[in-house]
Amino acid sequence: MRRPREEKYQLILDSATEAFAEYGYFSCKVSKIAKLAGIADGTIYLYFKNKEDILISLFSERMGQFVQGIRPEILDCQTTQQRLTTIVRAHLRYMQENRSLAIIAQLELRQSDPFIREAISGPLREYFELIEDVLAQGIETEEIVCQDLKVGRQLLFGALDAVINEWVFSKQLSPLDGVEDTVLELIHGAFRIKT
Amino acid sequence: MRRPREEKYQLILDSATEAFAEYGYFSCKVSKIAKLAGIADGTIYLYFKNKEDILISLFSERMGQFVQGIRPEILDCQTTQQRLTTIVRAHLRYMQENRSLAIIAQLELRQSDPFIREAISGPLREYFELIEDVLAQGIETEEIVCQDLKVGRQLLFGALDAVINEWVFSKQLSPLDGVEDTVLELIHGAFRIKT
């Protein structure tokens, strides 16, 4: 049982999440992460190859968790409307509960550094495929109307992302709950769900 | 007439646009911008206070142009449907024609550095208000349905942003024209435009 190993690994990831979110990846010093975690700088390198590896691991791990969390919820749904509702709710709530991760997602999703983008693309693509599967199924059963899967997914993800982005960077920590219904109404309309 | 001054100012901004887009803001060296512009490193500091100032000026200037370009087009429209169509078309086309700017917009819109965000917020907010004005007018005339102006604007902008993001970071330079109609259809649906 290498629990302590796993424990410190997660501790560093947590600290890095906070630190990256506060300063941004580039402006955040490794020593800042170490200080937040209450460990020595060198210790970080027992768990991660380098600074970039922290970011990538962070994203894969946490974003992966998010996608794996949503998946079974969607399987439980009976209708496409329910599935879309689940995605919207889960997305907004998860990010609301993981503000720092939400910030990093906002930040690093847009990094043009090709190496970082490549590493990040995995878990994200998985999420995109999940959304597209939901849409594809809805189209087939004629529950929704959408000419182009990819564009449909972009609308859904983009809308949620924009909501999160503004929430994340506004000072007020007001809950996102209030906007859920409005977002849902717009999304339902976009896909012509008969309500 | 400060023409030569203005000319070189724009030259540096153009070079910076290319360089930031290719390497990302942090990884892009000032000397790279100078080389692209065909001038000496030091010359840049005759026109800009520092590296950050280049980024901010770049964004204000170019994003401002974009908003100022859309504004009259919208004023020419008769219906909300036309106005939304104009926004979608103009947004996609402008970014398609200014790929480097599109990349930077993707990047820097998400920078958590508070100083950068503040500087960027100006021209962006102007665009947001433009969109919200269109929506507000549509709601008033009952051309569209939308419970919350801000969320409506987030959906529209977020969707366009997601489309651009994927286009920008995909290797293929395929035109965005093909998706315009699909985006429009979804947007019309979202706002319950009677067609």
Add this chain to the structure above:
Amino acid sequence: MRRPREEKYQLILDSATEAFAEYGYFSCKVSKIAKLAGIADGTIYLYFKNKEDILISLFSERMGQFVQGIRPEILDCQTTQQRLTTIVRAHLRYMQENRSLAIIAQLELRQSDPFIREAISGPLREYFELIEDVLAQGIETEEIVCQDLKVGRQLLFGALDAVINEWVFSKQLSPLDGVEDTVLELIHGAFRIKT
């Protein structure tokens, strides 16, 4: 009987010999030595004060063995010619059989770090004195001609050292046996041994 203690001490020394020879003293990590010895990093510090101590101990121990091995062979000789032949043969053969030690001797003999040089000087000076004694005796019995003991010793040692150096750093592991006779002939000539 501190046999187990002694055993592991030698094991570390052997591993260090290999490791230093392969990577050089400065570039060789202590953990590399530990891995070669099949022990934990920390264990090394139960036997040696620090990294430098390993090098010094290594040199004293192994070089001391070499000198102690030659001494009785020389005592058995009847003539100065035999004694010089013994030195040349023993030197070349010992180094050939202890390639890693030969490399370290080459390396560390030249270290300018004053502390290391001091520590190394002991066993080496002993060897130098051995050679000088042989020369002194030969001069006295008029078997050889040499104006200056120290210079004579430098010629002999320097020649052997140069042969070893080139052998050690050439990829081919060709035996040194072939050069023994040539070296001897040159040395005999240098000291005007009547043959």
Add this chain to the structure above:
Amino acid sequence: MRRPREEKYQLILDSATEAFAEYGYFSCKVSKIAKLAGIADGTIYLYFKNKEDILISLFSERMGQFVQGIRPEILDCQTTQQRLTTIVRAHLRYMQENRSLAIIAQLELRQSDPFIREAISGPLREYFELIEDVLAQGIETEEIVCQDLKVGRQLLFGALDAVINEWVFSKQLSPLDGVEDTVLELIHGAFRIKT
């Protein structure tokens, strides 16, 4: 005329020679070289790729000078005896006048770091070939006797190297002039030069 460029290049090389000689390559900090040269740390990197590049350049440049200096002197000689005398005198005197270089030659000639060795081998090999050419010519004209060119060269170089090594690391700065004649006598004897 990029004289200032060349001037500072040599200044750094001079400072590095002193610094490497005093502390050894590995223990010498780049900032130490900069301080000795009276320039900023960063300036060094305008002239050299990295620390290793300084060492290699230093060796190539200075050792190259040495070999180029000896070559014409040897061409002026009439006999092999004169040529060997020239080599011995030039070697001892050059190193005496360039103590720091002599120390570095002693140090780095033995570095096992394969990359450094490779870079160093150039100018050294040139010197070796020069010596071997002299020997080959002497053998052909029957001025000297030597079964094996390479071993002959090793004896000559090794002897000189050993003399320098001891002089360099002894505290006293006594002149090497006193040993020249003794070295020459031994060398002449080794190669059976009829005197």
Add this chain to the structure above:
DNA sequence: GATGAATGAGCATTCATTCAT
């Protein structure tokens, strides 16, 4: 004695910015 995870001092290198020319 043995371990190996943790430490943290130490250092090469980068690059935004300056300023003498």
Add this chain to the structure above:
DNA sequence: CATGAATGAATGCTCATTCAT
């Protein structure tokens, strides 16, 4: 105005050494 050589503060990462188990 323009230059570009020079600056030096800043930081990611290494690795000899320690010490709780």
